[in-house]
Amino acid sequence: MKEQKQSFDQVLERRGSNSLKWDNLADPQMIPMWVADMDFQVMPEIQEALHKRAEHGIFGYAGPDDSYRQAVCGWMQRRHQLEISPESILYSNGVVSALKTAIQAFSSPGDAVAVITPVYYPFYRAIESNGRKIHPLSLTLKEEGYVLEDSELEKLDGATLLLFCNPHNPVGKVWTEQEQQKIGAACLRYGVKVVSDEIHG
Structure with missing residues (x-):
């Protein structure tokens, strides 16, 4: 199959298409940026594969x-x-269900589960709904962007698990290799397992 180029210039009207992102706006002038929902068509190769699968005509469990x-x-x-x-x-059927499963597998009720805050709100719910405690490490906004200070990494002491998000949602921080190594070293030092959500990668 010849590779086709994706167009990021084509504007598609999503309103009226049962779009959770676009069809529930209080003000039609608003630009919804609250959900990771693409506003560009998928690659032609993906559409072709879906068409081919649809032509089979039988849609059982897979x-x-x-x-x-x-x-x-x-x-x-x-x-x-x-x-x-x-x-x-x-x-897994999704990132949030995978987080919940990982929390159940790698920690026990009452354990402290670390998150780097602010973070995508279902992280908090996944921790609390499984009877664990939220153990926050706070990002600091500096001139160069969001930073996780060394003093925050010391707070990993006492945690069982770190739910890591890269790129970080919602601040958009892409963790550098050096930052990831520093976080990894702190997790090794304190015996903290890491569950890494990289869906935006």
């Missing part, structure tokens, strides 16, 4: 197969130079 796992492994190798095994890939 799950991830070997081709899915191989695609994920290939992506991680090409984009991040990470060698992962297909057997290590688990499937």
Whole structure:
């Protein structure tokens, strides 16, 4: 299949399309920026694959197969130079359900679960709804952008788990390699497991 280029110049009208983002505005002049919902069409290759699947005509239950796992492994190798095994890939219906599952798997009721604040509000709910305590590490806004001070990293002492978000939602911070190494070193020092939400990556 010949690779096609994506157009980011085409403006698509989303109002009236049952769009959660665009059809519920109190003021039609508002620009909704509260949800990660694309306003550009997906790549033509994706549309073609969906059309091909729709032509089959039977829509039963399905799950991830070997081709899915191989695609994920290939992506991680090409984009991040990470060698992962297909057997290590688990499937979730969404980031929030994955966070809740990870909290249940890697901590116990009453444990402190660290988050770097401010953070996407379902992180807080995922922690509290599982009987864990929110353990906040606060970002500081400086001239160069949002920074996690070394003194905040020391607060990892006593936490069981860190829910990490990269790029960080909602401030849009893309953590540098040096920052990630510093956070990782602090987690190793205090025995804190890391669950990393990289959906915006």
